[in-house]
Amino acid sequence: MEPLDPGCVSQADLNFLLHRAAQKLGAAAQEASSVHGITTRGQLVLTALTAEAPRRTQLALGAALGLDKTTLTAELDRLERAGLVIREPDPADRRVRFPAITEKGREVQSEVQALHSKAENTFTAALTPQERQTLRTLLNRVIAANTSPNTGSCL
Incomplete structure (x- = not known):
């Protein structure tokens, strides 16, 4: 295991550790996403649009x-230019848009998901499969137990 930079040791609290781990995994995920010309945030949007959930407005x-309105709009603009999503107007309110994934978007999402899984496996290679599952379980519990309002972007 690579030791912490001595200048950061005093900041090796949970926030620092989670942030540093997220930086490293995020960089690997971004590299994987860029193979298909999208961002990690773009992959997040495509993945959400593949869900069997009811049709959701952009908001x-x-x-x-x-994701705030400005960030999501910019990401949808990029994905739409690439032919990965379309935005359909609501017949009842022309100001409202429903983003939808295209067939090309589904293909890219699936390919990038496989690359993200490979990056995640490489990132967690020092952990046993049980430790990986425990890490996921604990992070989910911490997130679910925190009642603070969600703020900012998840990426």
Whole structure:
């Protein structure tokens, strides 16, 4: 295991450790996403749009993903230009849009998901399968138990 930089040891609290782990895994995920010309955030959006959930407005999608309106709009613009999503107007309110994934978007999402899984496996290679599951379980419990409002972007 690579030791912490001595200048950071005093900051090796949980926040620091989670942030540093997220930075490292995030960089690997971004590299994997860029193979297909999208961002990690773009993959997050595509994955959400592949879900069998009821059709969501752009505003509801942003809330579910922890992305503010400006950030989500910019990401959807990029994905739409790439032919990975379309935005359909609500017949009842022309100001409302429903993002939907295209067939090309589904293919890219699936391929990037496989690359993300490979990056995650490499990132957690020092852990046993049981430790990986325990890490996931504990992170989910911490997230679920925290009643603070969600703020900022999840990526």
